[in-house]
Amino acid sequence: MLTANNSTKETPSSWLILSCLFFLFAGCESETAVDKATREGILLMGNTAEPKGLDPHIVSGVLENNIISSLFEGLVVQHPSKDGVALPGVAEKWYPVNKARPDEWIFELRKDVRWSDGKPLTAEDFLFAFRRILTPDLASDYAFMLFYIKDAEPFHKSQRAYLLFRNNDEFPLDWESLKKVDFGPNEKADEKSFNRLGLDHLDSKQLEELKKEPGRFTWPASVSEDVRNLIIDKSLEFSNSGRDLWDLIEFGATAPDPHTLRVKLNAPLPFLPEITKHYTWFPVPKHVVLNHGSIGERFTEWTKPQNLVGNGAFKLKSWRFNDHIEVERNPQYWDAENVGINGIRFLPIANLFTEDRMFYDDLLHVTYTIAPELIEYSRKNYSQYMRNELYLGTYFIRTNVTREPFTDPRVRLAFSMALDQEAIIDNVLQGGQKPAGGLVPPFGGYPVSSSVKFDPERAQQLLAEAGYPGGKGLPDIEYLTTDKETSKATAEAMQAIWKKHLGANIKIKQMEWTSYITNMFDKNYDLAAGGWIGDYMDPLTFLDMWMKDAGNNRTGWHSEKFENLLDRAGQTSDPQARFKLLAEAEGIFLDERPILPLYWYTRNYLLHTDVKGWDPLLLDNHPYKFLKLQRSADAPR
Amino acid sequence: MFRFILGRLLQGLLVLLALYTITFFLAKAMPGEPFTTEKNVSETTKQYLRKLYGLEKPLWQQYIIYPSKIISAGDFGVSTSKGRPVNDIISQSFPVSLVLGLGALTFAIGIGVPIGIISAVRRNSWVDWSLMAVAMVGICVPAFTVGPLLQILVAANIPGLKVAGWGSPLDFLLPAFTLGLVSAAYLARLTRGGLLEILSQDFIRTAHSKGLSPTRVILKHALRGGLLPSVAYLGPAFAAMISGSFIVETIFQVPGMGQHFVNAAIARDEFLLMGVALFFGFLIILMNLASDILTGLLDPRVRIGKEAS
Numbered sequence: 001m002l003t004a005n006n007s008t009k010e011t012p013s014s015w016l017i018l019s020c021l022f023f024l025f026a027g028c029e030s031e032t033a034v035d036k037a038t039r040e041g042i043l044l045m046g047n048t049a050e051p052k053g054l055d056p057h058i059v060s061g062v063l064e065n066n067i068i069s070s071l072f073e074g075l076v077v078q079h080p081s082k083d084g085v086a087l088p089g090v091a092e093k094w095y096p097v098n099k100a101r102p103d104e105w106i107f108e109l110r111k112d113v114r115w116s117d118g119k120p121l122t123a124e125d126f127l128f129a130f131r132r133i134l135t136p137d138l139a140s141d142y143a144f145m146l147f148y149i150k151d152a153e154p155f156h157k158s159q160r161a162y163l164l165f166r167n168n169d170e171f172p173l174d175w176e177s178l179k180k181v182d183f184g185p186n187e188k189a190d191e192k193s194f195n196r197l198g199l200d201h202l203d204s205k206q207l208e209e210l211k212k213e214p215g216r217f218t219w220p221a222s223v224s225e226d227v228r229n230l231i232i233d234k235s236l237e238f239s240n241s242g243r244d245l246w247d248l249i250e251f252g253a254t255a256p257d258p259h260t261l262r263v264k265l266n267a268p269l270p271f272l273p274e275i276t277k278h279y280t281w282f283p284v285p286k287h288v289v290l291n292h293g294s295i296g297e298r299f300t301e302w303t304k305p306q307n308l309v310g311n312g313a314f315k316l317k318s319w320r321f322n323d324h325i326e327v328e329r330n331p332q333y334w335d336a337e338n339v340g341i342n343g344i345r346f347l348p349i350a351n352l353f354t355e356d357r358m359f360y361d362d363l364l365h366v367t368y369t370i371a372p373e374l375i376e377y378s379r380k381n382y383s384q385y386m387r388n389e390l391y392l393g394t395y396f397i398r399t400n401v402t403r404e405p406f407t408d409p410r411v412r413l414a415f416s417m418a419l420d421q422e423a424i425i426d427n428v429l430q431g432g433q434k435p436a437g438g439l440v441p442p443f444g445g446y447p448v449s450s451s452v453k454f455d456p457e458r459a460q461q462l463l464a465e466a467g468y469p470g471g472k473g474l475p476d477i478e479y480l481t482t483d484k485e486t487s488k489a490t491a492e493a494m495q496a497i498w499k500k501h502l503g504a505n506i507k508i509k510q511m512e513w514t515s516y517i518t519n520m521f522d523k524n525y526d527l528a529a530g531g532w533i534g535d536y537m538d539p540l541t542f543l544d545m546w547m548k549d550a551g552n553n554r555t556g557w558h559s560e561k562f563e564n565l566l567d568r569a570g571q572t573s574d575p576q577a578r579f580k581l582l583a584e585a586e587g588i589f590l591d592e593r594p595i596l597p598l599y600w601y602t603r604n605y606l607l608h609t610d611v612k613g614w615d616p617l618l619l620d621n622h623p624y625k626f627l628k629l630q631r632s633a634d635a636p637r
Numbered sequence: 638m639f640r641f642i643l644g645r646l647l648q649g650l651l652v653l654l655a656l657y658t659i660t661f662f663l664a665k666a667m668p669g670e671p672f673t674t675e676k677n678v679s680e681t682t683k684q685y686l687r688k689l690y691g692l693e694k695p696l697w698q699q700y701i702i703y704p705s706k707i708i709s710a711g712d713f714g715v716s717t718s719k720g721r722p723v724n725d726i727i728s729q730s731f732p733v734s735l736v737l738g739l740g741a742l743t744f745a746i747g748i749g750v751p752i753g754i755i756s757a758v759r760r761n762s763w764v765d766w767s768l769m770a771v772a773m774v775g776i777c778v779p780a781f782t783v784g785p786l787l788q789i790l791v792a793a794n795i796p797g798l799k800v801a802g803w804g805s806p807l808d809f810l811l812p813a814f815t816l817g818l819v820s821a822a823y824l825a826r827l828t829r830g831g832l833l834e835i836l837s838q839d840f841i842r843t844a845h846s847k848g849l850s851p852t853r854v855i856l857k858h859a860l861r862g863g864l865l866p867s868v869a870y871l872g873p874a875f876a877a878m879i880s881g882s883f884i885v886e887t888i889f890q891v892p893g894m895g896q897h898f899v900n901a902a903i904a905r906d907e908f909l910l911m912g913v914a915l916f917f918g919f920l921i922i923l924m925n926l927a928s929d930i931l932t933g934l935l936d937p938r939v940r941i942g943k944e945a946s
Binding site: 033050052053055058059060136137138139140141142143144156157158184185187197198201298299320321322323324347349350351353354357358360361363512513514515517518519521551552 | 667668669673674675676678679680681682683684685686689715718719720721725726729730785788789792793799800801802803804887888889890892896903904905
């Protein structure tokens with residue numbers, strides 16, 4: 001056997017050299033990344049993931065909002081510390097034409113607003129932006145945020161027949177009676193029939209085909225042949241004319257002069273300025289967008305770093321895919337001298353633990369969230385940076401009211417009353433969430449509901465009344481949730497709680513995100529985890545999703561009484577009376593309880609004490625221009 | 638030699654076609670579609686989106702269109718989840734993964750091979766056993782344990798080293814080490830095994846009896862043959878290292894390519910998924926070929942020209 005004692009002496013030397021280099025470099029840096037950034041006035045912000053893009057008309061997420069709100073500015077701006085208060089943005093004044101019935105608003109724009117390339121910004125840019133997000137070809141996920149504007153919805157949904165005939169005296173029928181026709185796409189129709197596409201979406205060629213073969217489209221029996229032919233002929237005529245549906249509508253938004261924007265709504269909306277804070281209402285630079293493509297083109301280069309032009313307090317400086325996006329001061333911004341920081345660096349940190357460790361290691365000013373497992377640790381070691389704030393969102397469990405046993409409201413109530421909210425919050429979630437007393441989370445002015453309460457005895461009683469005493473006769477119930485660790489822990493806690501109080505057998509079904517969503521859409525569940533974050537500061541953002549045809553309902557529940565109340569509230573201008581009607585609607589909803597509210601969200605995150613002017617806001621939409629960065633004595637480490 | 642390479646490349650094309658076919662149909666078999674979001678997206682909008690991405694066409698057409706676009710224009714399609722061309726995503730993330738992979742390779746070879754040699758030379762001694770035990774641990778402990786441990790124990794205590802991030806020159810050290818560790822452990826075991834086999838052969842005894850120094854015998858005569866198993870392993874392992882790792886990238890916040898394999902599948906982003914899968918397949922084929930050629934150069938017994946004929 002061979003022995004070679006000294007044979008490998010030289011090989012580990014490369015490793016040695018490397019480690020030496022390692023310590024040499026290590027010695028160089030004494031200022032932490034946060035110290036340096038504070039000195040330079042750059043906010044370092046964890047932002048969870050790479051944005052889908054920076055086009056305000058294409059994206060639909062919170063993380064995109066964080067970036068877009070630095071690059072663009074809407075008509076009004078969120079107040080830095082007061083929820084629901086609007087400060088002047090591009091508009092310096094705004095008011096309803098008729099105070100008693102705020103269904104038409106005027107926004108007076110500043111005369112000194114410019115795009116970051118120096119071109120003046122006018123009301124025309126707003127009109128262009130509204131038309132663009134509503135253009136069907138652009139297929140914006142979030143276009144419905146503008147459906148309050150008159151005729152926005154029929155244009156976006158390409159409702160050709162409706163627009164052609166609604167005001168047409170020659171049309172023999174009342175338009176209401178045509179509701180059953182598949183003008184829009186019918187997913188359930190046969191793949192080869194035109195019902196699948198929807199009559200309004202057929203092009204000239206398809207309409208010609210339809211004329212030859214009327215069997216390709218199924219009409220409801222109530223529509224006579226004459227009406228059918230009239231609709232087809234006129235649709236064909238319009239389609240052949242090459243005109244755009246835009247020419248047919250009486251769009252609510254107009255610009256009487258370059259510095260005035262007039263918005264006519266479908267119904268009174270006393271909180272319209274709140275809605276315009278959302279990025280779907282932001283202007284986009286017409287001259288830049290059209291320079292890179294047509295109005296309905298989705299993938300053009302106008303949002304590339306070298307092309308992007310905005311009107312926000314900041315402009316894009318650099319964008320390295322999946323690494324960072326950095327914005328810097330926009331000298332063209334109308335209020336540039338009052339912007340408190342020089343820039344923001346957004347970091348797409350997907351791993352929650354990594355994000356927290358980066359904060360502990362002085363690499364971030366603010367995190368997107370905290371890993372639930374690190375909340376306790378952060379509280380102990382970094383308490384001065386811990387933020388636990390109420391957020392405008394509700395976590396709930398959907399029930400499928402089309403399936404036994406949840407067809408019976410008593411069973412739904414029983415499951416809700418047996419849900420020990422506090423036990424789950426204290427032992428499982430540990431994030432300081434608030435037990436949900438109702439659907440709409442608490443915020444200024446609106447009477448908060450407290451009808452959801454833990455009451456196991458009453459729950460058992462209700463279950464017995466429904467024919468399942470002590471849980472006898474209850475089928476196995478499938479609880480659909482996501483594949484996150486916390487979802488599993490919450491599901492297991494509820495499984496135990498419902499077993500204990502109701503004798504119910506719950507089967508947990510965890511699925512990854514898209515499958516979970518798909519199953520929920522298809523109502524393929526008994527109970528399903530869910531939640532909703534408000535889009536704007538009004539109870540309506542939580543209530544109108546439970547209307548019969550609302551896409552996010554997914555429970556199968558609907559109630560005429562509930563919808564009537566929402567309708568009435570929609571026609572009521574007095575804020576107190578309106579809130580009363582909405583609260584009444586919420587009461588009806590909670591009596592029937594198609595969802596089981598669990599908790600009101602809180603946001604847990606870490607915020608460095610160098611950041612000044614960052615106050616709790618229910619929508620977490622901190623306006624960056626009011627922030628300041630100042631060295632504070634108690635840096636971590 | 639030329640015929641061998643050409644033959645291998647043709648085989649590679651078939652492999653890519655099979656890979657494409659499997660990925661395509663698996664992607665189609667997933668429940669849901671790219672436009673499934675929690676937002677209330679109307680059916681009309683979804684129809685426009687499907688048209689935009691060509692997803693409304695019959696399956697067989699879609700199956701043909703994608704590769705023909707790649708061949709005719711080098712176009713891997715547009716990612717539905719990132720809203721940008723797949724070509725962009727690969728061209729921006731691959732260089733990062735390449736740097737990280739080269740770093741990992743350096744660690745793997747720099748640590749694995751010397752350990753393997755020492756173990757082989759000191760066979761059945763406590764040095765051998767302890768080194769092989771360490772290697773076993775290296776194979777068994779997953780990156781999602783090693784990574785955070787390095788962050789907490791090393792990065793947080795050495796100023797200048799960041800727990801995560803990419804951009805400054807030292808940022809590649811910890812992720813590259815984490816990524817290279819498993820390969821280093823494999824390499825140590827493969828080198829030891831390969832070397833032990835060679836060391837028992839006659840020509841080594843001859844070299845010793847000629848009076849060559851033990852170092853020279855090992856490095857000059859034995860290592861060449863002893864490294865063969867390692868070289869065969871390194872081809873595909875290197876391809877895996879430079880195509881990124883989901884775990885290492887998310888732990889250390891590295892903008893590499895590995896995360897797209899997982900995220901694209903979750904987001905039902907079939908173009909990105911097929912793009913990165915095909916690119917990875919291509920790399921594997923290339924690296925396998927390279928390691929075959931290298932084996933031929935190292936081992937005169939493998940004559941590449943003959944093998945092909």
